[in-house]
Amino acid sequence: MSQSTHKKEYxxxxxxxxxxxxxxxxxxxxxxxxxxANWPGVTVEVHEGETDFDGSRIKLIDLPGIYGFSTISLEERIARNYILSGRPDAVIVLVDSLNPERTMYLAIQTLEMTEKVVIGFTKSDAAHAHGVHINYDLISKRLGVPVVPVSAATLRGIRSLLRTTIDVARGRAGRKKPLRIDYGELEPYVSSVESLLKQYEERMEYPIRWMALRLLEGDNDLYKYVRGVCGDDIAEEIVKIREEIKRIFRRDPAELLAKKRFEYLQRVLGDAIVRLEIKKGGFERFTRLFYRPFIGPVLSLIILLGMFMIAFTINTGFPLNILLDSLGMHDAASAVEEYSIGGLMEKLFSWISSWITNSFGESWLTDLVANGIISGVGSVLIFLPLIMIVSLFLAILEDSGIAPRMAVSLHGPLSKIGVSGHAIFPMTMSLGCNVPAILATRAIPSRSERLRLLMTLPFIPCQARLVVILAFASSLVSGYGALLVVLGYSAAFLAFAVVNKILYIYEKKKTGKKEPEIILELPPIHRPLGKVLWWHVWDNSKHFLKKAGTIIFSLSILIWFLVNVSPSLAITDNPSDSIAAVFSHYLSPIVYPIGIEPGKAWIIAFALLIGFIAKEAVIETLTILTSTASPQQALMLLGLTASQLSALTVFVVLYVPCIATIAVIYSESRSVRHTLATIALMLGVAYVAMLITYGLSLII
Amino acid sequence: MGAYSRTVVLEELPSGSRARIVEIMGRGGWIYRLYQMGLTPGVIVDVVMNIGRGPIIIRVMGVEIAIGRGIARRIIVEPINT
Structure with a gap:
């Protein structure tokens, strides 16, 4: 590009x-x-943000993390299409200073597509400590591309990276043409394909040489595109050339080309990188324990369990209060409970409620605000600290590099139910929220495993369902409350395991698939950056607060009206005359089998119906319907037996988690059938499990 | 390098051994992932840990990677005596 455009926006x-x-x-x-970013037709989360630099506005597009530009995953396809679309003025390719030999592969591939590239070497502050010394200038000279070392920890190089990127976008720095690697003995084949495509150059949207290479690598998407533009004859010719390479070299062309690229990379980096041997730290050696049989899985489970125990205790006092109670320290136990964050917040909300009623007098409006909105939103908000703490722990595991090691340790046990160690990330995330967990399944290489997980992940109780379980548990004598929590989680993981196993066996019979496989990078263990941890925590909290502020807030109002207004649209004090009651009577029979009397059954049925939208709403519905101040009082008023509570807990844990999860299952599977099947499966399993739980608890 | 070359599958290599990749057999998306991660013929791999069951931990180009045994069975290597 010869002309330098001085746009103000890039x-x-x-x-x-x-x-x-x-x-x-x-x-x-x-x-x-x-x-x-809202990209039409794209469900992969793409983030975009803006920054100002030297009077220019820079719009940054954060493309998904990928290893290369084949089209084996949706992420790779999206990144590739975006770069080829011509929209970006420049592309920043980030390379890990700790292992440039591998991570620069993506930079090389990008350079074959476009010349407008800047290479950023991340973690440059840590490179020396790890014994890696890099001659950035030499690499830059050899590739003809600006190379900028940066550090997120010390912020070194950030401004320089932006300045260089603008220079490249303006055409003042960097290459003038895409990179041409010499593919040696494969060159004649590459040029044959190139000359076939050249005849149609004007109609092609992509660089010819890049297309030729990708076609030889067996890129199906591109092949279809070329067949559309050039016709069947040319497409046929290209297939023939590819077959010839296979015949002569007895190798997959994709393998040959990848090998050539790495060899080229070796020539570029070879003497530009010096590695000094650094002794492995003690912690690094400790993490090897994760790879051991038995010790590994046990260690991982202890970490996960410990994490949730600490989070629960800080937030609700459970299970420490029960432990103290059983040791005979009753005062300490009730203090732990009372002064837990949840306990304190609950006090605050009930104080606000009564203050409003006292100062503004009793009217339908104060009732709406105090008993509808404040107790509805409040009963959900008290779980914010829990969400923050769990998010923090998950962020630590993820950012330190421990999480992938846990995946390796649990690969063995998990493959017994037909899922790989990769599944541990979405599974753990599910304990927080199912929606991001379902998005996280994209990293799973096997498509069939992924589809099975889309159906079964929602069985794993998210924090919203934990909210319900804990509320139910708090209405029982403490020891039984703990049992109820254990029951809820056991039922969930049992359902997850059994359903996965059944689907896996069915699939094995149908397609003869083998054991699940894992290919997972294990980044070096390192101390997480404080600010990164905070971002994770804040993002999750924000999501939760937004939900509490919008969905839960509107639901609180809606439910209050449905409960306080009669079908003839008059305000009523008696909930059993309300619209909700009249409507829910039709649904009541679903809870008759667990012995709930018709007079109360409609309340439960209505709460479960509302729970479809968001699970936290089950609790607020119960509180509003019974016009009580807390979930405990609501459940007390309903007079449910321990057996009925257990059965309901199991049902709440297992049935459809929320509307958002269903929506994301649909957008990820792009199949109405798959989505409906998931809903049916969850309802069926939940109902049967509820009946079994009730039956068993009566026997015990 | 050893006096003679013989090939085995990656799965059979004990912890601490080193080998050169000769061939990767099979097809499917996972094979492209291996290429992208630098596992191509000619490349040297170090076996960090192989305990006879569960994923094998290898090091390629300075990066540790866990690989399932089914895949490790399809990677043909030539051991290098060190």
Whole structure:
């Protein structure tokens, strides 16, 4: 490009392989003001943000972390299409300073597509400590591309990266043409394909040489595109050339080309990188324990369990209060409960409620505000600290590099139910919220495993369902309350395991699939950055607060009206005359089998119906319907037996988690059938499990 | 390098051994993932840990990677004596 355009606004893409520190850098560059970009037809989360630099506005697009540009995953396809679309003015490719030999592969592939590239070497502050010394200038000279070392920890190089990127976008720095690697003995084949495509150059949207290479690598998407533009004859010719390579070299062309690229990379990096041997730290050796049989899985489970125990105790006093209680320290136990964050917040909300009623007098409006909105939103808000603490723990595991080691340790046990160690990430995330967990299944290489997980992950109780379980538990004598929590989680994981196993066996019979496989990178263990942890926590909290402020808030109002207004649209004090009651009577029979009398059955049925929208709403519905101040009082008033509570807990845990989860299952599977099947499966399993639980608890 | 070359599958290599990749057999998406992670013929792999069951931990180009046994069975290597 000869002309240098001095636009005021630039669109810049950031890409990098997984674990190179891309998200961290993106957040620093955009000052944490990113939002999820709404790309039509694309469900992968793409973040975009803006920053000003030297009078120019830079729009940054954070593309998903990928290893290369084949089209084996949706993420790879999206990143590739975006870069080829011509929209970005420049592309920042991030490379890990700790292992440039591998992570620069993506940079090389990008350079074959476009010349407008800047390479950023991340973690440059840590390179020396790890014994890696890099001659950035030499690499830059050899590739003809600006290379900028940056550090998210010390913020070194951030401004320089932006300045260089603008220079590249303006055409003042960087290459003038895409990179041409010499593919040696394969060159004649590449040029044959190139000359076939050249005849149609004007109608092609992509660089010819890049297309030729990708076609030889067996890119199906591109093949279909070329057949559309050039016709069947040309497409046929290309297939023939590919077959000839296979015949002569007895190798997959994709393998040959990848090998050539790595060899080229070796020539570029070879003497530009010096590695000094650094002794492995003690902690690094400790993490090897994760790979051991038995010790590994046990260690992982202890970490996960411990994490949730601590979070629960801080938030609700459970299970420490029960432990103290059983040791005879009753005062300490009730103090732990009372002064837990949840306990304190609950006090605050009931104080606000009564203050409103006292100062403004009793009217339908104060009732709406005090008993509808405040107790509805409040009963959900008290779980914010829990969400923050659990998010913090999950962020630590993820950012330190412990999480992938846990995946390896649990691969063995998990493959017995037909899922790989990869599934541990979405499974753990599910304990927080099912929606991001379902998005996280994209990293799973096997499509069939992924589809099974889309159906079964929602069985794993998210924090919203934990809210319900804990509320139910708090209405029981403490020892039984603990049992109820254990029951809820056991039922969930049992259902998850059994359903996965059944689907897996069925699939094995049908397609003869083998054991689940794992290919997972294990980044070096390192201390997580404080600010990155905070981002994770804040993002989750924000999501939760937004939900409490919008969905839960509107539901509280809606439910209050449904409960306080009669079908003839008059305000009524008696909930059993309300619209909700009249409507729910039709649904009541579903809870008759667990012995709930018709007079109360409609309340439960209505709460379960509302629970479809968001699970937390089950609790607020119960509180509003019984016009009580807390879930405990509501359940007390309903007079449910321990057996009925157990059965209901199991049902609440297992049935459809929320509307948002269903929506994301649909957008990920893009199949109405798959989505409906998931709903039917969850309802069926939940109902049967509820009946079994009730039956068993009566026997005990 | 050893005096003679013989090939085995990656799955059979004990912890601490080193080998050169000769061939990767099979097809499917996972094979492209291996290429992208730098596992191509000619590349040297170190076996960090192989305890006879569960994933094998290898090091390629300075990066540790866990690989399932089914895949490790399809990677043909030539051991290098060190």
């Amino acid at each position: 669109e810049i893409a950031i890409i990098g392989q997984p674990n190179v520190g891309k998200s961290t850098l993106f957040n620093i560059l955009t000052g944490r003001k990113a939002r999820v």
